[in-house]
Amino acid sequence: MVAGPTSAGPGKDRLRLWIRLLRASRTIEAELRERLKKEFDTTLPRFDVMAALYRVPEGMLMSDLSRFLLVSNGNVTGIVDRLVSEGLVTRARRNGDRRTSMVRLTEEGTKSFAAIAAAHESWVGELLGNVSEDEARRLAGMLKSFRSNWEGRE
Protein backbone atom coordinates (compact mmCIF):
# COMPACT_ATOMS: atom_id res chain seq x y z
CA MET A 1 0.00 0.00 0.00
CA VAL A 2 2.97 2.24 0.02
CA ALA A 3 4.48 1.66 -3.41
CA GLY A 4 3.83 3.99 -6.34
CA PRO A 5 1.74 3.37 -9.43
CA THR A 6 3.19 0.51 -11.41
CA SER A 7 2.87 2.41 -14.68
CA ALA A 8 2.01 5.86 -16.01
CA GLY A 9 -1.30 6.66 -17.64
CA PRO A 10 -4.70 8.20 -17.05
CA GLY A 11 -6.36 7.89 -13.67
CA LYS A 12 -3.03 7.62 -11.89
CA ASP A 13 -3.46 10.88 -10.03
CA ARG A 14 -5.91 9.45 -7.54
CA LEU A 15 -3.69 6.44 -7.00
CA ARG A 16 -0.74 8.70 -6.37
CA LEU A 17 -2.81 10.75 -3.96
CA TRP A 18 -3.84 7.64 -2.09
CA ILE A 19 -0.28 6.46 -1.77
CA ARG A 20 0.89 9.83 -0.48
CA LEU A 21 -1.99 9.92 1.97
CA LEU A 22 -1.10 6.51 3.25
CA ARG A 23 2.62 7.17 3.54
CA ALA A 24 1.94 10.41 5.35
CA SER A 25 -0.40 8.90 7.88
CA ARG A 26 1.81 5.87 8.42
CA THR A 27 4.85 8.02 9.06
CA ILE A 28 3.09 10.28 11.52
CA GLU A 29 1.33 7.38 13.17
CA ALA A 30 4.60 5.54 13.67
CA GLU A 31 6.17 8.58 15.26
CA LEU A 32 3.24 9.15 17.59
CA ARG A 33 3.14 5.48 18.54
CA GLU A 34 6.80 5.55 19.42
CA ARG A 35 6.47 8.66 21.55
CA LEU A 36 3.40 7.36 23.36
CA LYS A 37 5.34 4.26 24.21
CA LYS A 38 8.50 6.02 25.31
CA GLU A 39 6.96 8.95 27.17
CA PHE A 40 3.80 7.42 28.62
CA ASP A 41 4.21 3.68 28.23
CA THR A 42 0.91 3.40 26.38
CA THR A 43 -0.28 2.59 22.88
CA LEU A 44 -2.22 4.30 20.13
CA PRO A 45 -5.31 2.07 20.42
CA ARG A 46 -5.51 2.71 24.18
CA PHE A 47 -5.11 6.43 23.51
CA ASP A 48 -7.86 6.31 20.91
CA VAL A 49 -10.30 4.67 23.27
CA MET A 50 -9.50 7.10 26.06
CA ALA A 51 -9.84 10.06 23.69
CA ALA A 52 -13.27 8.85 22.66
CA LEU A 53 -14.36 8.42 26.27
CA TYR A 54 -12.91 11.73 27.40
CA ARG A 55 -15.48 13.62 25.34
CA VAL A 56 -18.39 11.83 26.98
CA PRO A 57 -18.30 11.71 30.79
CA GLU A 58 -21.46 9.60 30.88
CA GLY A 59 -19.62 6.88 28.99
CA MET A 60 -20.02 4.86 25.80
CA LEU A 61 -21.23 1.40 24.94
CA MET A 62 -18.76 -1.04 23.44
CA SER A 63 -20.58 -0.84 20.13
CA ASP A 64 -20.46 2.97 20.22
CA LEU A 65 -16.71 2.78 20.63
CA SER A 66 -16.41 0.29 17.81
CA ARG A 67 -18.39 2.46 15.42
CA PHE A 68 -16.73 5.67 16.44
CA LEU A 69 -13.20 4.34 16.21
CA LEU A 70 -13.80 2.42 12.98
CA VAL A 71 -12.57 -0.85 14.43
CA SER A 72 -14.24 -4.22 14.99
CA ASN A 73 -16.09 -4.89 18.22
CA GLY A 74 -13.88 -7.82 19.08
CA ASN A 75 -11.01 -5.42 18.91
CA VAL A 76 -12.58 -3.00 21.36
CA THR A 77 -13.15 -5.83 23.82
CA GLY A 78 -9.44 -6.51 24.08
CA ILE A 79 -8.36 -2.91 24.39
CA VAL A 80 -10.96 -2.11 27.03
CA ASP A 81 -9.97 -5.28 28.93
CA ARG A 82 -6.44 -3.95 29.19
CA LEU A 83 -7.54 -0.45 30.15
CA VAL A 84 -9.75 -1.92 32.88
CA SER A 85 -6.90 -3.99 34.24
CA GLU A 86 -4.81 -0.81 34.33
CA GLY A 87 -7.52 0.99 36.28
CA LEU A 88 -8.05 3.62 33.60
CA VAL A 89 -11.62 2.76 32.64
CA THR A 90 -14.58 0.90 34.13
CA ARG A 91 -17.10 -1.35 32.46
CA ALA A 92 -20.48 -1.15 34.20
CA ARG A 93 -23.27 -3.60 33.43
CA ARG A 94 -26.50 -1.71 32.96
CA ASN A 95 -29.81 -2.43 34.61
CA GLY A 96 -31.90 -1.39 31.65
CA ASP A 97 -30.26 -3.65 29.07
CA ARG A 98 -28.03 -6.28 30.55
CA ARG A 99 -26.41 -7.10 27.22
CA THR A 100 -24.62 -3.79 27.20
CA SER A 101 -22.03 -2.24 29.43
CA MET A 102 -21.16 1.38 29.81
CA VAL A 103 -17.49 2.17 29.55
CA ARG A 104 -16.21 5.23 31.37
CA LEU A 105 -12.87 6.78 32.22
CA THR A 106 -11.98 6.48 35.88
CA GLU A 107 -10.75 9.54 37.69
CA GLU A 108 -7.23 8.28 37.21
CA GLY A 109 -7.95 7.63 33.56
CA THR A 110 -9.24 11.15 33.07
CA LYS A 111 -6.23 12.69 34.70
CA SER A 112 -3.86 10.44 32.83
CA PHE A 113 -5.51 11.15 29.51
CA ALA A 114 -5.43 14.91 29.95
CA ALA A 115 -1.66 14.83 30.33
CA ILE A 116 -1.15 12.53 27.36
CA ALA A 117 -3.52 14.52 25.17
CA ALA A 118 -1.61 17.72 25.78
CA ALA A 119 1.65 16.11 24.72
CA HIS A 120 -0.08 14.47 21.78
CA GLU A 121 -1.44 17.73 20.50
CA SER A 122 1.92 19.41 20.66
CA TRP A 123 3.54 16.47 18.87
CA VAL A 124 1.03 16.73 16.06
CA GLY A 125 1.69 20.44 15.85
CA GLU A 126 5.37 19.69 15.56
CA LEU A 127 5.02 16.86 13.06
CA LEU A 128 2.76 18.92 10.83
CA GLY A 129 4.85 22.00 11.49
CA ASN A 130 5.50 22.86 7.88
CA VAL A 131 1.82 22.96 7.06
CA SER A 132 0.60 26.47 7.77
CA GLU A 133 -2.54 26.82 9.87
CA ASP A 134 -4.25 28.14 6.81
CA GLU A 135 -3.18 25.28 4.62
CA ALA A 136 -4.16 22.89 7.38
CA ARG A 137 -7.69 24.26 7.28
CA ARG A 138 -7.89 23.94 3.50
CA LEU A 139 -6.51 20.42 3.47
CA ALA A 140 -8.85 19.38 6.26
CA GLY A 141 -11.73 20.79 4.27
CA MET A 142 -10.81 18.74 1.22
CA LEU A 143 -10.41 15.62 3.24
CA LYS A 144 -13.77 16.14 4.85
CA SER A 145 -15.53 16.48 1.54
CA PHE A 146 -13.86 13.52 -0.04
CA ARG A 147 -14.72 11.40 2.93
CA SER A 148 -18.37 12.30 2.98
CA ASN A 149 -19.02 9.74 0.25
CA TRP A 150 -17.98 7.04 2.62
CA GLU A 151 -19.21 8.24 5.95
CA GLY A 152 -21.75 5.85 7.33
CA ARG A 153 -21.49 3.47 4.41
CA GLU A 154 -21.83 -0.29 4.71
Place this chain on the structure above:
Amino acid sequence: MVAGPTSAGPGKDRLRLWIRLLRASRTIEAELRERLKKEFDTTLPRFDVMAALYRVPEGMLMSDLSRFLLVSNGNVTGIVDRLVSEGLVTRARRNGDRRTSMVRLTEEGTKSFAAIAAAHESWVGELLGNVSEDEARRLAGMLKSFRSNWEGRE
Protein backbone atom coordinates in the same frame (compact mmCIF):
# COMPACT_ATOMS: atom_id res chain seq x y z
CA MET B 1 -6.29 8.55 17.00
CA VAL B 2 -9.64 9.08 15.45
CA ALA B 3 -11.33 11.35 17.97
CA GLY B 4 -11.49 15.10 17.55
CA PRO B 5 -9.64 17.77 19.51
CA THR B 6 -10.70 17.65 23.14
CA SER B 7 -11.12 21.42 23.32
CA ALA B 8 -11.09 24.47 21.08
CA GLY B 9 -8.19 26.88 20.93
CA PRO B 10 -5.16 27.89 18.94
CA GLY B 11 -3.14 25.24 17.15
CA LYS B 12 -6.14 22.96 16.78
CA ASP B 13 -6.17 23.16 13.01
CA ARG B 14 -3.24 20.83 12.59
CA LEU B 15 -4.73 18.41 15.04
CA ARG B 16 -8.00 18.46 13.14
CA LEU B 17 -6.13 17.91 9.90
CA TRP B 18 -4.32 14.95 11.37
CA ILE B 19 -7.54 13.39 12.58
CA ARG B 20 -9.19 13.83 9.19
CA LEU B 21 -6.15 12.40 7.46
CA LEU B 22 -6.22 9.38 9.70
CA ARG B 23 -9.93 8.77 9.40
CA ALA B 24 -9.72 9.07 5.64
CA SER B 25 -6.87 6.64 5.27
CA ARG B 26 -8.37 4.17 7.74
CA THR B 27 -11.68 4.16 5.94
CA ILE B 28 -10.15 3.63 2.53
CA GLU B 29 -7.68 1.10 3.85
CA ALA B 30 -10.46 -0.92 5.47
CA GLU B 31 -12.41 -0.98 2.22
CA LEU B 32 -9.38 -2.04 0.18
CA ARG B 33 -8.46 -4.73 2.72
CA GLU B 34 -11.95 -6.15 2.55
CA ARG B 35 -11.99 -6.25 -1.24
CA LEU B 36 -8.53 -7.80 -1.46
CA LYS B 37 -9.73 -10.51 0.88
CA LYS B 38 -13.03 -11.15 -0.88
CA GLU B 39 -11.87 -10.86 -4.49
CA PHE B 40 -8.35 -12.22 -4.32
CA ASP B 41 -8.05 -13.92 -0.94
CA THR B 42 -5.00 -11.87 -0.07
CA THR B 43 -4.06 -9.13 2.38
CA LEU B 44 -2.83 -5.58 2.25
CA PRO B 45 0.65 -6.35 3.62
CA ARG B 46 1.14 -9.09 1.04
CA PHE B 47 -0.04 -6.70 -1.66
CA ASP B 48 2.38 -4.06 -0.44
CA VAL B 49 5.34 -6.39 -0.60
CA MET B 50 4.40 -7.61 -4.05
CA ALA B 51 3.91 -4.04 -5.27
CA ALA B 52 7.36 -3.12 -4.05
CA LEU B 53 8.91 -6.13 -5.77
CA TYR B 54 6.99 -5.65 -8.99
CA ARG B 55 8.89 -2.46 -9.71
CA VAL B 56 12.25 -4.19 -9.40
CA PRO B 57 12.63 -7.42 -11.36
CA GLU B 58 16.12 -7.97 -9.97
CA GLY B 59 14.64 -8.16 -6.50
CA MET B 60 15.09 -6.47 -3.15
CA LEU B 61 16.82 -7.32 0.10
CA MET B 62 14.73 -7.83 3.21
CA SER B 63 16.09 -4.59 4.64
CA ASP B 64 15.24 -2.72 1.42
CA LEU B 65 11.67 -3.90 1.73
CA SER B 66 11.54 -2.91 5.36
CA ARG B 67 12.80 0.60 4.66
CA PHE B 68 10.66 1.08 1.60
CA LEU B 69 7.45 -0.10 3.21
CA LEU B 70 8.06 1.69 6.50
CA VAL B 71 7.65 -1.44 8.57
CA SER B 72 10.00 -3.33 10.88
CA ASN B 73 12.25 -6.00 9.48
CA GLY B 74 10.79 -8.68 11.72
CA ASN B 75 7.49 -7.87 10.11
CA VAL B 76 8.83 -8.32 6.60
CA THR B 77 10.21 -11.72 7.55
CA GLY B 78 6.76 -13.04 8.36
CA ILE B 79 5.03 -11.63 5.31
CA VAL B 80 7.71 -12.90 2.94
CA ASP B 81 7.55 -16.31 4.63
CA ARG B 82 3.89 -16.55 3.77
CA LEU B 83 4.40 -15.31 0.21
CA VAL B 84 7.14 -17.89 -0.26
CA SER B 85 4.90 -20.68 1.01
CA GLU B 86 2.27 -19.53 -1.49
CA GLY B 87 4.79 -19.68 -4.31
CA LEU B 88 4.52 -15.98 -5.10
CA VAL B 89 8.06 -14.91 -4.22
CA THR B 90 11.46 -16.51 -3.77
CA ARG B 91 14.19 -15.78 -1.25
CA ALA B 92 17.64 -16.44 -2.69
CA ARG B 93 20.76 -16.49 -0.54
CA ARG B 94 23.49 -14.46 -2.20
CA ASN B 95 27.05 -15.48 -2.84
CA GLY B 96 28.55 -12.04 -2.33
CA ASP B 97 27.12 -11.46 1.14
CA ARG B 98 25.67 -14.51 2.76
CA ARG B 99 23.83 -12.53 5.43
CA THR B 100 21.42 -11.17 2.85
CA SER B 101 18.84 -12.74 0.63
CA MET B 102 17.32 -11.37 -2.51
CA VAL B 103 13.55 -11.48 -2.66
CA ARG B 104 11.92 -11.68 -6.07
CA LEU B 105 8.45 -12.24 -7.47
CA THR B 106 8.05 -15.61 -9.12
CA GLU B 107 6.45 -15.77 -12.54
CA GLU B 108 3.22 -16.74 -10.85
CA GLY B 109 3.64 -13.89 -8.40
CA THR B 110 4.16 -11.40 -11.20
CA LYS B 111 1.10 -12.57 -13.07
CA SER B 112 -0.98 -12.64 -9.92
CA PHE B 113 0.11 -9.17 -8.88
CA ALA B 114 -0.64 -7.62 -12.25
CA ALA B 115 -4.25 -8.73 -11.99
CA ILE B 116 -4.64 -7.55 -8.41
CA ALA B 117 -2.97 -4.22 -9.11
CA ALA B 118 -5.38 -3.46 -11.94
CA ALA B 119 -8.36 -4.06 -9.68
CA HIS B 120 -6.69 -2.13 -6.89
CA GLU B 121 -6.16 0.89 -9.04
CA SER B 122 -9.73 0.96 -10.20
CA TRP B 123 -10.94 0.62 -6.61
CA VAL B 124 -8.86 3.57 -5.55
CA GLY B 125 -10.24 5.55 -8.47
CA GLU B 126 -13.71 4.66 -7.32
CA LEU B 127 -13.12 5.36 -3.63
CA LEU B 128 -11.56 8.72 -4.37
CA GLY B 129 -14.12 9.36 -7.08
CA ASN B 130 -15.32 12.68 -5.76
CA VAL B 131 -11.84 14.15 -5.78
CA SER B 132 -11.27 15.62 -9.22
CA GLU B 133 -8.05 14.66 -10.98
CA ASP B 134 -6.98 18.24 -10.62
CA GLU B 135 -7.71 18.37 -6.93
CA ALA B 136 -5.99 15.03 -6.52
CA ARG B 137 -2.83 16.52 -8.00
CA ARG B 138 -2.97 19.53 -5.71
CA LEU B 139 -3.65 17.48 -2.61
CA ALA B 140 -0.86 15.08 -3.50
CA GLY B 141 1.46 18.03 -3.90
CA MET B 142 0.64 19.34 -0.45
CA LEU B 143 1.08 15.94 1.10
CA LYS B 144 4.42 15.54 -0.58
CA SER B 145 5.74 18.80 0.77
CA PHE B 146 4.55 18.25 4.28
CA ARG B 147 6.09 14.84 4.33
CA SER B 148 9.48 15.98 3.17
CA ASN B 149 10.32 17.06 6.71
CA TRP B 150 10.10 13.48 7.80
CA GLU B 151 11.42 11.59 4.85
CA GLY B 152 14.52 9.69 5.80
CA ARG B 153 14.34 10.72 9.43
CA GLU B 154 15.31 8.39 12.28
Place this chain on the structure above:
DNA sequence: GGCAATTATTTCAAGCTTAAAGTTTCATAA
Protein backbone atom coordinates in the same frame (compact mmCIF):
# COMPACT_ATOMS: atom_id res chain seq x y z
C1' DG C 1 45.63 -13.17 10.90
C1' DG C 2 42.50 -12.17 14.76
C1' DC C 3 39.12 -9.62 17.19
C1' DA C 4 35.73 -5.87 17.87
C1' DA C 5 32.14 -3.55 15.89
C1' DT C 6 28.72 -3.43 12.44
C1' DT C 7 25.17 -5.17 9.38
C1' DA C 8 21.43 -8.37 7.77
C1' DT C 9 18.25 -11.16 9.20
C1' DT C 10 15.37 -14.10 12.27
C1' DT C 11 13.14 -15.13 16.54
C1' DC C 12 10.32 -13.92 20.33
C1' DA C 13 6.75 -11.95 23.38
C1' DA C 14 3.19 -8.88 23.65
C1' DG C 15 -0.31 -6.55 21.71
C1' DC C 16 -3.43 -5.13 17.77
C1' DT C 17 -6.75 -6.49 14.14
C1' DT C 18 -10.29 -8.81 11.58
C1' DA C 19 -14.07 -12.00 10.37
C1' DA C 20 -16.70 -15.53 11.94
C1' DA C 21 -18.81 -18.18 15.37
C1' DG C 22 -20.71 -18.41 19.99
C1' DT C 23 -23.31 -16.56 24.23
C1' DT C 24 -26.52 -13.92 26.59
C1' DT C 25 -30.20 -10.74 26.67
C1' DC C 26 -33.97 -8.35 24.71
C1' DA C 27 -38.18 -7.49 21.70
C1' DT C 28 -42.16 -9.14 19.55
C1' DA C 29 -45.69 -11.42 17.83
C1' DA C 30 -48.32 -15.68 17.49
Place this chain on the structure above:
DNA sequence: TTATGAAACTTTAAGCTTGAAATAATTGCC
Protein backbone atom coordinates in the same frame (compact mmCIF):
# COMPACT_ATOMS: atom_id res chain seq x y z
C1' DT D 1 -46.33 -17.48 27.27
C1' DT D 2 -43.02 -18.88 24.39
C1' DA D 3 -40.68 -19.36 20.04
C1' DT D 4 -38.09 -16.51 16.76
C1' DG D 5 -35.15 -13.33 15.57
C1' DA D 6 -32.29 -9.46 16.44
C1' DA D 7 -28.84 -7.02 19.15
C1' DA D 8 -24.64 -6.50 22.23
C1' DC D 9 -20.92 -8.44 23.36
C1' DT D 10 -17.04 -12.06 23.77
C1' DT D 11 -14.27 -15.66 22.01
C1' DT D 12 -11.36 -17.71 18.66
C1' DA D 13 -8.06 -18.46 14.93
C1' DA D 14 -5.15 -16.41 11.86
C1' DG D 15 -2.38 -12.88 10.61
C1' DC D 16 -0.07 -8.23 11.24
C1' DT D 17 3.08 -5.28 13.99
C1' DT D 18 6.63 -3.68 16.97
C1' DG D 19 10.92 -3.54 19.74
C1' DA D 20 14.31 -6.22 21.66
C1' DA D 21 17.21 -10.12 21.86
C1' DA D 22 19.64 -13.67 19.35
C1' DT D 23 22.40 -15.44 15.17
C1' DA D 24 25.27 -15.23 11.55
C1' DA D 25 28.27 -13.01 8.31
C1' DT D 26 31.13 -9.17 7.08
C1' DT D 27 34.26 -5.24 7.73
C1' DG D 28 37.85 -2.71 9.67
C1' DC D 29 41.55 -2.08 12.64
C1' DC D 30 45.66 -3.63 15.10
